[in-house]
Amino acid sequence: xxxxxxxxxxxxxxxxxxxxxxSKKQCDLCGLNVEVDGxxxxxxxxxxCFCCEGCKGIYLMLHEEQIIQEQAxxxxxxxxxx
Numbered sequence: 001x002x003x004x005x006x007x008x009x010x011x012x013x014x015x016x017x018x019x020x021x022x023s024k025k026q027c028d029l030c031g032l033n034v035e036v037d038g039x040x041x042x043x044x045x046x047x048x049c050f051c052c053e054g055c056k057g058i059y060l061m062l063h064e065e066q067i068i069q070e071q072a073x074x075x076x077x078x079x080x081x082x
Contacts (some may be wrong), residue, residue: 006068027055028049028050028055029051034051035051036052039051039052
């Protein structure tokens, strides 16, 4: 096994990158794996996925101006207060 200067095997970063591409999506706020669907937001940067309602809500508050609003009548729309 070859070692880099840092003392870590040279193949670690390559094998970790391959494993990451096969893993589940990660939360766009905290980085945890997304285990349950349904916590998504459409933004000007693309769709964001979250692991829970809390992360989705915090992201929504911090990036309010980037959120693309759902069509009128959507139950998940933040503007639907009925």
